[in-house]
Amino acid sequence: xxVASSNLSAVKKKRRFDLAKPTGISLVVVAMxxxxxxxxxSIFIFGFSKGPSHFLxxxxxxxxxxxxxxxxxxxxxxTVCNVVFGVLAAWVMTKYEFRGASALMxxxxxxxxxxxxxxxxxxxxxxxxxxxxxQFLEATDWQIMFTTAAIxxxxxxxxxxxxxxxxxxxxxxxxxxxxDAAETMGASRWQAFRYVVLxxxxxxxxxxxxxxxxxxxxxxxxxxMVSGNMMMKTQTAPxxxxxxxxxxxxxxxxxxAIVLAIISFAIFSLIMIFRKRLER
Amino acid sequence: xARPMVMTLFPETQAFAQRSTQAQPALSVRNLTKRxxxxxxxxxxxxxxxxxxxxxxxxxxxxxxxxTLRIIAGLETPDSGEVVLHEREIEHLRARDRNVxxxxxxxxxxxxxxxxxxxxxxxxxxxVKARKRAEVVDRLxxxxxxxxxxxxxxxxxxxxxxxxxxxxxxxxYEPEVLLFDESFSALDPHTRVGLRREIRQLLRRLxxxxxxxxxxxxxxxxxxxHIAILNKGRLEQIGTPQEIYNDPQTExxxxxxxxxxxxxxxxxxGLIRLDHGYFVVPPHEAFDIPIDDGERVKxxxxxxxxxxxxxxxVAESPYHLGEGEVTEVKFTGATEAVTIRLLNSPLRPSxxxxxxxxxEHTEAKAKxxxxxxxxxxxxxxxxxxxxxNRVSIGLKAHKLLRGDTE
Numbered sequence: 084x085x086v087a088s089s090n091l092s093a094v095k096k097k098r099r100f101d102l103a104k105p106t107g108i109s110l111v112v113v114a115m116x117x118x119x120x121x122x123x124x125s126i127f128i129f130g131f132s133k134g135p136s137h138f139l140x141x142x143x144x145x146x147x148x149x150x151x152x153x154x155x156x157x158x159x160x161x162t163v164c165n166v167v168f169g170v171l172a173a174w175v176m177t178k179y180e181f182r183g184a185s186a187l188m189x190x191x192x193x194x195x196x197x198x199x200x201x202x203x204x205x206x207x208x209x210x211x212x213x214x215x216x217x218q219f220l221e222a223t224d225w226q227i228m229f230t231t232a233a234i235x236x237x238x239x240x241x242x243x244x245x246x247x248x249x250x251x252x253x254x255x256x257x258x259x260x261x262x263d264a265a266e267t268m269g270a271s272r273w274q275a276f277r278y279v280v281l282x283x284x285x286x287x288x289x290x291x292x293x294x295x296x297x298x299x300x301x302x303x304x305x306x307x308m309v310s311g312n313m314m315m316k317t318q319t320a321p322x323x324x325x326x327x328x329x330x331x332x333x334x335x336x337x338x339x340a341i342v343l344a345i346i347s348f349a350i351f352s353l354i355m356i357f358r359k360r361l362e363r
Numbered sequence: 364x365a366r367p368m369v370m371t372l373f374p375e376t377q378a379f380a381q382r383s384t385q386a387q388p389a390l391s392v393r394n395l396t397k398r399x400x401x402x403x404x405x406x407x408x409x410x411x412x413x414x415x416x417x418x419x420x421x422x423x424x425x426x427x428x429x430x431t432l433r434i435i436a437g438l439e440t441p442d443s444g445e446v447v448l449h450e451r452e453i454e455h456l457r458a459r460d461r462n463v464x465x466x467x468x469x470x471x472x473x474x475x476x477x478x479x480x481x482x483x484x485x486x487x488x489x490x491v492k493a494r495k496r497a498e499v500v501d502r503l504x505x506x507x508x509x510x511x512x513x514x515x516x517x518x519x520x521x522x523x524x525x526x527x528x529x530x531x532x533x534x535x536y537e538p539e540v541l542l543f544d545e546s547f548s549a550l551d552p553h554t555r556v557g558l559r560r561e562i563r564q565l566l567r568r569l570x571x572x573x574x575x576x577x578x579x580x581x582x583x584x585x586x587x588x589h590i591a592i593l594n595k596g597r598l599e600q601i602g603t604p605q606e607i608y609n610d611p612q613t614e615x616x617x618x619x620x621x622x623x624x625x626x627x628x629x630x631x632x633g634l635i636r637l638d639h640g641y642f643v644v645p646p647h648e649a650f651d652i653p654i655d656d657g658e659r660v661k662x663x664x665x666x667x668x669x670x671x672x673x674x675x676x677v678a679e680s681p682y683h684l685g686e687g688e689v690t691e692v693k694f695t696g697a698t699e700a701v702t703i704r705l706l707n708s709p710l711r712p713s714x715x716x717x718x719x720x721x722x723e724h725t726e727a728k729a730k731x732x733x734x735x736x737x738x739x740x741x742x743x744x745x746x747x748x749x750x751x752n753r754v755s756i757g758l759k760a761h762k763l764l765r766g767d768t769e
Contacts, residue, residue, distance in 0.1 A: 263438050264471035266458040268485040269536065278484070282475035 126344055130337040141338035149315050150323035151342060157231060157319065158299035161238035162246075165295050166288060169246030177254045194243040202240050203308025206233065210309075229311035234319060237305035242298045246291030253287035253361070254280070290357040297350040301343065387450055389414045389572035390435070390540050395444035397430055397596075404430050405441070406596040412540070412589075415570035417563075418601075419587030421577060421620065426593040428576045432542050435574065437461045448539050459488075464533030468545040470525045472517035478528050479504065479513040485536035503531040506565075523554040530562065534569070541566075541573040547582055559585050580620050584608075592616045611762060617663045624669075624734050626662040627767070630654050635662070639705065639732035646682045646763050659767040669736035670757040671701065673746055680757030687734065689752040699743040703756060705732040 130138055141147065172191055176184065194202065210217040210227045220226060227233055257280060265275035303321040310317035312326065320339050327336035388411035397405040405427045412418045420428040433439035435446055437458030446454040453461050472481050482503050483496045491499075504510045507527040509520075517525055526546060533541060547555045563586060566573050575586050583590050584604045591601040592615070600612045611617035614625055628637035635645050646662070654660070662684075670680040687703035734756065748754065 258469075258471065260467050260469065260471040261473060263436075263458070264465065264467055265473070265484070265488075267436050267438070267461070267463055267465045268532070269459045269462070269488040270484075271459060274488055278487075279473050279475075282473075285475070 123344065126337065126340050129333070130341045133334070137334060138338050138341070141335045142342070144335060146314050146318070147323060147335060147339055150318050150320045150339065153231065153234070153318065154300050154320040154343075157234045157238055158296050158302075160235050161242060161299045162292050162295045164235075164239050165242055165246045166250075166292050168243075169248075169250045169291055170284070170288065172247050173251035173254045176251060191247055192244045194240055195245070197241075199241050199302065199304030200308060203237055203305030206236055206240065206305070206309050210236070228309055229313070229317060231317065233309040234306055234317060237309045238299040238302055241302055241305050242295045245294045245298060246288070249291035249294065249361070250284060250287045253284050257283055286357055286360045290354060290361055293350050293354045293357065297347060297354070300346060300350075388412060388447075389416075389449060390574065391445075391447040392431070392435065393445040393447070395431065395434060395441050395446070397427070397434065397439070397441050404596050405434075405444075408444070408593070408596070408598045410591050410598065410601055412572045412574060414572055415566075416588045417566055417573040417575060417586055419575040419577060419583040419590045420593055421580065421583040421587075421590055422593035423578055423619070425595070427596040428578075428593050429544060431593070432465075432544050432574065432576050435540070436463050436465050436542055462536070462539050464536070464538030464541045466526070466529045466533055466541065466543045466546045469549055470517075470529040470546075472525055472528055472532070474517060477514050477516060478509060478520070481517065481528055482532045482535050484532065489536060499535055503535055507531045521554075522550050523558055526550065526558060527561075530565075534571075538571070541571055543573065543575040543577075545576055545578070547577070548579070555582075562586070583620070590620070592619060594619070609760070611663065612764075613768070614661060614663060614764065617665075617762065621665060622735065623663050623665050626732070626734075628660060628662075629656075630658045630660055631656055635660055637705075637732065639730045641705075643685050644683070646758075646761060654765065658765065661764045661767075662761055663764060664758050664761040666700070666735045666737040667698070668758055668760040669703075669734065670759055671703070671736060671738065671742075671746065671748065671754045672757065673748075673752065673754055680759050682758040682761055684734075684756040684758055687754055687756050689748050689750050689754060690733070691750060692748055694743075698737045698739060701736045701738060701748055703734045703736060703754060705734060705756075706753070 176188060176191075197205075207214065207228060209215050210220070210233070212218070212221055212228075214228075217228065227236070261279050261283070262275045265279045266272070270278065301321055302319075303325070306319055307322055307325070310319065310322065312318055312322050314323075314326070318326065320343055324336045324339050324343070327333075327339070390412040392411075393409050395405050395408040396403070408427070408431060410418065420431060422428045430439060434441050434454070435448075437453070437456060437460075441454060444454070445452055448461065448463070473484065476484065479497075479500050483500045486496045486499060500513075501510075504513055507530065509524060509527060509531075512520060512524065517528065520528065529546070530541075547559060550558065559582065575582070577583055577586075587604060589601060590604055590607050592599040592607065594615045600607060600616045602610075607616060607620055611620070611623070614623075617623040618625065626635075626637055626643075628635045628643075630636075630645075631642070633645070634642045636642050643662075645660075686706045688706055689701060690704050691700075691702040693700040693702075736756075
């Protein structure tokens, strides 16, 4: 057997040099350079071109710090909401058969397909001063549009199906015998869920949360519609970048861009790690 | 609803010992019927399991045996019928209130819990304090000999080890009955045999009633104090392995547990006219209800109950079936398998009526009829047989059944 396989590899080695391989690889890399790699690199090159002190100075600007904090907070809240909803919806869609299930599935999955500006505009129409629900708020002291709540609502909307999308397949693959086993051992449905189902969904939940968070923290289109883009009030990090750049303050924009890019890289790496685990 | 937990634990348990003195059956299933849509899965199934006894539900897939187990466990509801566990009607209770232990086909160990956590889960749910729990878990780990694996996740264990964990996990909370759902089918044959023996010993010691579900007759013979044969949702027969094997009440039972020859025919003028076209003398036994001409009958006998003799016409056995010709001889190790083709010519001039050749018309219609036989090495050496030899066929044991149903 060993002889046979070594012979085989010898045959492989003797194969003629294949020009298509290096050509193909170089083509992909060359195409990616101006499209992806160079733009990303330029953020860092420009950001640090005047030295790290300039970068730090731009970073500690209160408005910049505020925008980062606001982004982190709104994204976190949206993530928690959508993970909780994702688990609930995954449970309902997996465990129960009912009329209109496929229609509900489409509605749940729809939001990512809608342009973010449209999503923001839709929220404005609902909650704004003349909106369907907003007109009732008008009479009270409550206000949703142009507040932090609006940013969270926008984030929830645009990331709605992401957590569901990773949790639902995991639940679908879950061995229902385990729930039966827990039940025969005396567990209530909640206990079976809490101790048996939920731990098995952990990787899927974390992956879904990371995806939601990554998408939320960079959200621009819907946020700019509903937040009012007020500095130190409703200006998230992406809006800050845009506003600084418009004012000609490229360095300030660049500093925050670097921070956002680094956060995204970090989340992306985590997602890759957990995706691998999910596939196991 | 759960019974009070008795914390004196394994191996010698008070709770089990007490229950074992009761005369009532530990588990009683009465008139279970279950339909899935139009299909009837269980048809009026009733049986009892005595205290400390193990019953095997044996049947092919689709016979309803798994549904029976799931109904007892509370994972399925019957359309009608009762399940009584230690004089408590439980068919209306939720699974978690029944206090039964189920060992699932693929063990259903919780993948995110360690071995020890799996075993302790039932107690944790019952609110048993961590320290008490650890005591029980330790004792069970000792019992299944997996103390060194306690902190591993189940996926790192072998199949046999996983099954032992599943059993320990079910025993931890002292269930009133253990239900094994095809629990051995996923194991390799060697592990399977060893584990079966272990489980049998364990059950004897604990005296906990057990119900096994299987389609494996060898497993049924080894594990069951009693065997119940299920076919198409009906319980065909229940009895000790010996009773089922030696005295099958239906053709299905005879052919499903072990192999059997089935000769079908109809009653005609005090003889049996086989469907193959010729006549044999019926066995001596009488029917309680007189039999009419034309009524369908079956002669069922096991290959090892056939006595072959080269002395034609001499009946060494209680029932002389007829004459035949050897068509195949196969050495299988412990036994010799001989296939015989029944002959329809009268080979015995002295008593020609016994095996009767009939009119040529009928003879033309006659199909070949083969009988499978098994001989011991001793017999094989004493009376050597080769294809073409003529033999007389005697039956040491047989069963005569009326009717045409399976």
